C-alpha cells in the first residue's frame with residue numbers, strides 16, 4: 308500500500324516505521340546500552356547538552372565522588388563543578404542529589420531493578436514523581452532497561468513526527484508521546500526501533516535547521532517535503548538511497 312501526503316497520521320507513522328527499519332540497522336532488546344541508574348542520571352545530565360558533554364560530566368562526577376553514595380554526600384557546589392559541561396549544572400546538581408536521596412530512602416539502595424516487576428503505569432508514575440524526570444526520561448529507562456511498551460519522544464522524534472504529519476504541527480512532545488503510542492504496536496522491540504531510528508534520522512538527515520531531504524526515504528509522504536519541494540517526483544524517489552551508508556558516519560548508541 309502506498310502512503311501519500313494526505314494519508315491519515317497513523318498510516319504515516321506505520322510507514323515511517325517500515326521505511327526507517329529498512330534504512331537503518333535493526334536493533335534487538337538483548338543488551339541495554341547502560342545500567343538503569345546510569346540511564347536515569349545520564350538523561351538528566353543530557354538536557355540541552357551534547358552527548359559528548361553529557362558523557363564527560365558523568366565520568367567527571369563518578370571520578371570525583373566514587374559512587375552514588377559519594378555523589379549524594381558531596382557538597383552541591385562541588386557536584387555542580389564536576390558536571391559543569393552540562394547546560395544547567397547549578398540546577399542539575401541539587402536535582403540529582405534529590406533523586407538519589409529519594410531512591411535510597413524508598414528502596415534502601417541505589418538500584419532500580421524493582422521496576423522490572425512493576426506494571427508500566429506504576430513505574431512511569433514513580434519515575435515522573437522525581438524532580439526533573441519527565442515522560443521522556445522515564446520512558447527511556449522503562450523501555451531501554453526493562454522493555455516496557457513505552458515510547459520516548461525526544462526532540463528528534465518530535466520534530467520528524469511534526470514535519471511528516473504523524474502528529475499535528477503544534478502537538479507538544481507529551482501529546483506526541485500519547486498519539487504515537489496509540490498508532491504503533493505495543494511491543495517493546497517495535498517501540499525501541501521506532502525511537503532509535505527516528506533519533507538517528509533527526510541527528511543525521513532530518514536536521515533542525517536544514518533537513519537533507521534528498522537522502523530521506525520519507526519524502527513521498529512528508530508534509531514538510533511537499534510544502535518546500537512539491538510532490539516527490541519518480542526521479543527523486545528513485546535517487547533516494549536504500550539504506551544508511553556507514554561511510555556517512557557512525558550511528559550513536
Ligand code: SF4
Nearest residue numbers: 513518520523529531
Ligand atoms: S523529507 Fe525532509 S523534512 Fe521530511 S522527514 Fe525527510 S528529511 Fe525530514
